[in-house]
Amino acid sequence: MAFNTTNPLIQVEDDRTGLSVETLKRALADNLFYLQGKFPGIATKHDCYMALAYTIRDRLLQRWLNTSQTYLNCDNRVVVYLSAEYLLGPHLGNNLINLGLWEPVKQAVEESGLNLEELINIEEEPGLGNGGLGRLAACFMDSLATLEIPAIGYGIRYEFGIFDQEIEDGWQVEITDKWLQLGNPWEIARPEAAVLVKLGGHTESYTDEKGDYRVRWIPNNLVKGIPYDTPILGYKVSTANNLRLWKSEAAESFDFQRFNMGDYYGAVQNKVTSENLTKVLYPNDEQLQGKELRLAQQYFFVSCSLQDMIRIHLADNPSLENFHEHFAVQLNDTHPSIGVAELMRLLVDEHHYEWGKAWNITQATFSFTNHTLLPEALEKWSLPLFSQMLPRHLEIIYEINQRFLDQVRIKYPNDGDRLAQLSIIDEAGEKWVRMAYLATVGSHAINGVAALHSQLIKETILKDFYELWPEKFSNKTNGVTPRRWLVLSNPRLSNLISSRIGEGWIKNLDELKQLEPFADLAGFRQDWRQVKREVKQDLAHYIKAQSDLVVNPDSLFDVQVKRIHEYKRQHLNILHVIHLYLQIKNNPNLEISPRTFIYGGKAAPGYFIAKLIIKLINSVAEVVNNDPAIGDRLKVVFLSNYNVKFGQKVYPAADLSEQISTAGKEASGTGNMKFSMNGALTIGTLDGANIEIREEVGAENFFLFGLTTPEVEKTLAAGYQPWEYYNNYPDLKAVVDLINSGFFSHGDTELFRPLMDSLFGHDPYLVFADFQAYVDCQHQVGEAYKDQENWSRMAILNVARMGKFSSDRTIREYAEDIWAIKPVVIELEDLCPDGQ
Ligand code: GPW
Structure with missing residues (x-):
């Protein structure tokens, strides 16, 4: 051999x-x-x-x-991405x-x-995330490796990832995800690099041998973190960065200590608690639950990661003084923001740095990305819960806060309101630790994820901080990796593109621009439609296999796939379906572009209204799909268990991408980019990255509707009256009356009552206010689809103008503006140049 x-x-x-x-x-x-x-x-x-x-x-x-x-x-700088979620696929x-x-x-x-x-x-698939936030982390890991940027991703190795969704009688049913059951060939355990994490207990002060005042933390539990490593390859480069996910185990020595003292039950109990830490991903997307175990998960993975970084750093540095030159740590939302207090604790308590020096290192190390403005998603922890689990961190946060507020006091004397507004501790009523504030104070850079969202951060949730430090704030519009979302998921389209402009676009997505002139070539448009038709045929087969429904690949595939949320307004979409249904019923010969409405998405298990929206979609599907008067003009399908794998099938097959969130609510969205990159046209509001997509593809190639953010605010401030819309818009009234009549619920007039009550009673998402504009815009879509030549032209131009939305561009911006990091080329040949 x-x-x-x-x-x-x-x-x-x-x-x-x-x-x-x-x-x-x-x-x-x-x-x-x-x-x-x-x-x-x-x-x-x-x-x-x-x-x-x-x-x-x-x-x-x-x-x-x-x-x-x-x-x-x-001695390269290394980017560290700290994220509680990685939705890798x-x-x-x-x-x-x-x-x-x-x-x-x-x-x-x-x-x-x-x-x-x-x-x-x-x-x-490793479903170690809920939705957009976790998937963004995965796209970023791909781009970091492709751009040959030294990077480590740290996170949690959940034994049970996001649940599998089944639909029974139209309702969502959650099934435990057992992704590890048959083994995971992509990970390697590194038990030799395990670390210990403390939890609970109390603190004590003491004077050390030099006479310095110090604090030590006496925990009442100790958990072991075992790292599991997964390689993240770059595209056609030799870089394979590491994704290091932590699994919790009981720290045996600690058990023995207890056991010897006779507390056998306590020892076993601690073992159970420790092992439970990384058992399951919390399945709530943008909804805080405030559960103790969740805080423990966050602290656990952050402490493991920082200890690991310190070990790596001290392996070839004499001290931690230059830690921030070695590592640029990005906080993926506030979930890892306890890291600010933890790094201070490690530096001050364990490595005996003076506070000021430790603070400079900490601030220079961290930067923070905010991903939402929704109040229910902003993390805050109740003080009693926090102090019980992390007593030392609470003391440190108090100290950080006091020193910070002292600065504020100097800048704004006699401004008590401002102090209360800026305080990391919310003391208005019940006391809370505001994690976004901790992350902001502890970071040298703060960013939002699309232009509008970054602007709104400065005007709303972090307004006072922006006034203090305007230079810290910036925008980094999200992106997605064209490797997974085009090359892998849509080989037919990728090959067509490459046949005309070569393969350079895969690494440099701006090259798609070269496709623009092809939009005017009838032959190319023909090839384009041929590809789309084949891809839609594939999805039609999948739909047949999953839900036994036959759909027509020549119909307009109108798709909304994303987590089910009121702010994302899947209910607005289904109201439009009912409207079309009524139109046909009232005018049996109506000539409309046949449509297939495709939905997919999981609802948080405790989010009742979201689950009811799923039930409504399935109930409408049952009626519409079986009404002979409709024929194949309308089909409605809710595909269960939407995940990365299914996303790869559905984005390529879509004609129309539904991006219909209430303006100001969707921080960025990333599905919007995946659709457009695959040649779907967008119907959307002026929200998140939709705005930038529209700017890039041209207003004439984008179906815009709905209230703008200022109009949303104005409507709400004026005291929004849903009844007025119901009374003034006959189409809306007809749709709502049909639901309320029990037409979609076998005569049950109560089933959808809670949803209707929320739309009529208290609806901050303004579904009725945007209904007519949405229906009108959808009408334009239907008309436009009749002109296939022009539709293809618009679709080609959408793809040609998607260069901006590669996550490579996003990562380059982070690398330049925030991390100050350069690529390092990996040579395959000289692993050990000195033969070490
Ligand atoms: F609440 N996002 C998400 F901000 O998927 F933390 N889950 C979350 O828990 C949060 C945000 C959080 C999403 C945003 O909704 C979406 O607009 C954005 O594109 C995505 O994060 C990535 O930035």
Whole structure:
């Protein structure tokens, strides 16, 4: 056997690194036998998937090791992304794309009598996030690696990720996600790098040998954090950054201590508590629950990560004085913001830095991204809960707050109101720790995720902070990775694009601009429609398999996929469906563009109205889909268990992207970008990144409707009267009356009452106020779709103008403006240049 590996110094069998089809086939068979313990004859599809996954992992290990070695050997700055969520999606297909191995692997798999697509589909996706925030973290990890930026992602290895959704009798049912059940070939546990995290107890002051006043924290529980590492490959570069996720375990020594004192129950109880810490992801998107376990999760992963960084730093630095030069730490919303107090504790209590010095290091280390203005999502922890779990951190936060407010006092003497408004501790009634304030005070940079949102941050939730430090605030409009969201998910369109403008756009999305002239070529538009038609056909097959519904691939695919939320207004969408239904019923010969309405999204298990919206959609579907008078002019389908995997099927097949949140409520949105990148046109409000998408693609290629943010505010301030809209707009009245009559609920007039009550009673999302504008705009959409040539033209221009919305652009902006970091090229050849 030859030893021609890519690394001449590491002699391993070429079976593990070779890239020829023959070698890949042999590796597949070997892994099936040696790792899965199966012969081909008795192997399950999952065994084959595992064998293939290990085959690919072998071929990326060199990149992974070289990357971490390179980062250790040189004194580079490293970006640390701290996020409680990473919604990664399946790894296999993405890794094949990024390694450039799709073709040989496909051939090897086929020659082994298997089907690559089928194996890729078997992978259980790591659903370690709720929605946009977690998916953004995953896109950022992809872009960081592709841009060859040294980066570590830290997070939580939830044993149970976001629940699986099933629909029973139209209602959402939650099923436990068991993504780890059959093993995870992409992670490597590193028990040797475990760390200990304290919880609870009390603090004591003492004087050290030098006579200095110090505080020590005597916890009543100790938890062990075990890191699990997953490689994140860049696209066609040698960089493979590390995603390090922490799993909690009981710290045995602590148990023994208790056990010896006779507290057997207490010892076992602590073990249970410790192991529960990372069991399950809280399934609430943008809804604070205030649960103790959630705070423990946040503190646990942040403490593990900071301790890990300190260990890495001290391995080749004499002190922590230059810690902030080594690490730029980005806080993904407030979920990891306890890190500000934790780094202070580590520096002051454990490494004996003087407060002022520690504070400078801390502020220079952290920067903070806010992702929402919704009041119910702004994290605050009750003081009693906080002090019970993190007594030392509360003391530190008091000290941070006092010193901060002293500064404010100097700048604004005699302004008690301002002090109360800026205080990290909310003392108006019940006392709370305001985490966005802690993050803001502890960071040198604060950003929002789209232009409008960044502006609103400065005018609303962080207004007083903006007045203090205007220079800290900036905008970083979100983006998405074109590797997963175009190359992997839409190979047909990707190939069509590349056939005309080459493959440069995959790494430099601005190159899509070169497509613009093709919009005027009838032949290209024809090819474009052909691709869209095939992709829609694929989705139609999927819909048939999942819900036994036949949909027409020539109908307009009108899609809304995202978490179910009142502010995202899935109910506005279904009201329009009912309106169209009534139009046809009242005018049986009405010629409308046939439409297929596709919905997908999970509701937080405790969010009753969101679950009722799902029930309404399914109830309308049942009636509309089975009414012979409608034929195939309208079909409505709610596809269950919307996740990354399903997103990859649905974005490419959409004609129309529903981005209809109440203006001012959706911080950015990222689904809007994925749709547009795949050639869907948008119907949307002037909210979040919709505004910038419209600016890029041109107002004439975007269906705009609805109140603007100032109009929303004005309407609410004037005392919004939903009844007036109901009385003044006959189309709205007809739709609402039909629901209330029990038409969609087998005569039950009570079923949808809570939803109707909220729309009539207290609706901060102004559904009725935007109804008529939405219906009118949808009418224009339907008319526009009749002109297929022009529709294709608009779709091509949408794609051609999406360059801005690559997460590569976003990451470049963070790298330049906030992190001050440069790429480091990883060489595959010299892992150990000195032969160490
Ligand atoms: F509340 N987002 C989310 F700000 O998906 F933390 N979950 C969340 O818990 C929050 C925000 C949080 C989303 C925003 O809703 C969306 O507009 C944005 O595009 C996305 O975060 C990424 O920035």
